[in-house]
Amino acid sequence: MSQVPECIVSEPEDDVFAADAAPSTLLFAVATGVIIINLFAPQTLVGIIGPSLGFSESGAGLVAMASLLGYAAGLFFLVPLADLMENRQLVLRMLISALVMAVAAAFAPTGWSLLIFLFLLGAACSAIQILVPIAAAMTPPEHRGRVIGNVMSGVMVGILVSRPLASLIADLWGWRSFYAVSAAALALLTAVLALRLPERRPLVSASYGALIGSLFQLLREEPVLRVRAFTAALMMASFSLFWTSVALLLAQPPFSLGQSGIALFALVGAGGAAATSPFGRMGDRGWTRTATLVSHLIVLTATALAAWVGGIRSGQPLILLILLGVSAVMLDVGITGDQTLGRRAVNLLKPEARGRINGLFVGIFFLGGALGSALAGTAWDLGGWVAVCASAAGFGVIALVTGLAARI
Numbered sequence: 001m002s003q004v005p006e007c008i009v010s011e012p013e014d015d016v017f018a019a020d021a022a023p024s025t026l027l028f029a030v031a032t033g034v035i036i037i038n039l040f041a042p043q044t045l046v047g048i049i050g051p052s053l054g055f056s057e058s059g060a061g062l063v064a065m066a067s068l069l070g071y072a073a074g075l076f077f078l079v080p081l082a083d084l085m086e087n088r089q090l091v092l093r094m095l096i097s098a099l100v101m102a103v104a105a106a107f108a109p110t111g112w113s114l115l116i117f118l119f120l121l122g123a124a125c126s127a128i129q130i131l132v133p134i135a136a137a138m139t140p141p142e143h144r145g146r147v148i149g150n151v152m153s154g155v156m157v158g159i160l161v162s163r164p165l166a167s168l169i170a171d172l173w174g175w176r177s178f179y180a181v182s183a184a185a186l187a188l189l190t191a192v193l194a195l196r197l198p199e200r201r202p203l204v205s206a207s208y209g210a211l212i213g214s215l216f217q218l219l220r221e222e223p224v225l226r227v228r229a230f231t232a233a234l235m236m237a238s239f240s241l242f243w244t245s246v247a248l249l250l251a252q253p254p255f256s257l258g259q260s261g262i263a264l265f266a267l268v269g270a271g272g273a274a275a276t277s278p279f280g281r282m283g284d285r286g287w288t289r290t291a292t293l294v295s296h297l298i299v300l301t302a303t304a305l306a307a308w309v310g311g312i313r314s315g316q317p318l319i320l321l322i323l324l325g326v327s328a329v330m331l332d333v334g335i336t337g338d339q340t341l342g343r344r345a346v347n348l349l350k351p352e353a354r355g356r357i358n359g360l361f362v363g364i365f366f367l368g369g370a371l372g373s374a375l376a377g378t379a380w381d382l383g384g385w386v387a388v389c390a391s392a393a394g395f396g397v398i399a400l401v402t403g404l405a406a407r408i
Helices: 013-019 021-051 063-075 077-085 087-106 111-137 141-172 174-195 209-222 223-250 258-285 288-310 317-347 353-407
Strands: none
Touching: 013 087, 021 063, 021 087, 021 111, 021 141, 021 174, 021 223, 063 077, 063 111, 063 209, 063 223, 063 353, 077 087, 077 111, 077 353, 087 111, 087 174, 087 209, 111 141, 111 353, 141 317, 174 223, 174 288, 174 353, 209 223, 209 353, 223 258, 223 288, 223 317, 258 288, 258 317, 288 317, 288 353, 317 353
């Protein structure tokens, strides 16, 4: 296999970025939060999108899966271009593509056309992972975990706010209006980034084919990347199983919530975003392995509590709802911790391949998210909420065992 040169990123350029690190980091956090909303909003809308376009309950999971699968494809085939092309222009082109696909989704005439538009929208949204490596490059290694944690706060807030925001908009104007609002937000963001985003020109002497081929080489050579991406994928599968199915649970007795109530519940989970910075700091202090194992145990505890609550069909709905909310926050904290620590670990591997490493890491864990979304409908049909939680816990157990065995 052809080798990709070891001089892809210009270090003096990174020093230039370092002088403006604080405002740029804030800008990147906001940008990534706005972009990623498009990937997770369908999770809370499957209950209304599915019937309106003729999907069965088990098939509705495809709606939540499509954007995540597209995002993973973008991470594998578009994000590596960050090591080849000028990053600012690449990000802007991808955002314009995302805007066009959001408009197309708002007017999708059939279920299958919507799946295609959401897949392409997800692929374009992988621009997020071109912004994250830039933020990492702006800071020295001893502070990189904190900066990545801060940018990830924007990502996680976007993920967690996407569900209540989508539910509220859909409750007011229908699910198609969400994608119209998203298109407007993407247009505004593109305009701001066109004015504020600095240029970043990687130095390369490799073709796109060699760059993509080097992805497999990186996976083979970097055990930290393999393990962290695998456990992150397992955690993301648990996350997607829970949040794709919880709207179905909340619509049933004893909760019987409408779309607005589901939106308020989803907002509770946003508290998990606060875990990004603390987990990043723990990684900076050398506690990566311990903190990772703790995050996996938190996920297992959360799924057990959620299964117990979902199995109760009598009692005080408010108390049960609070307990379910606690399990949701715990789940989000555990998954946020694993992803933050994993992202920190892989960003310390090879600065010259940071774009491709981030693309691999996040692409693999979003494949896990797509798998979880696809399995949600099947698990629900087979055994309801308890089967959903059992499946989510199963992924958590595999992640825990992998982390214990790998010692990374």
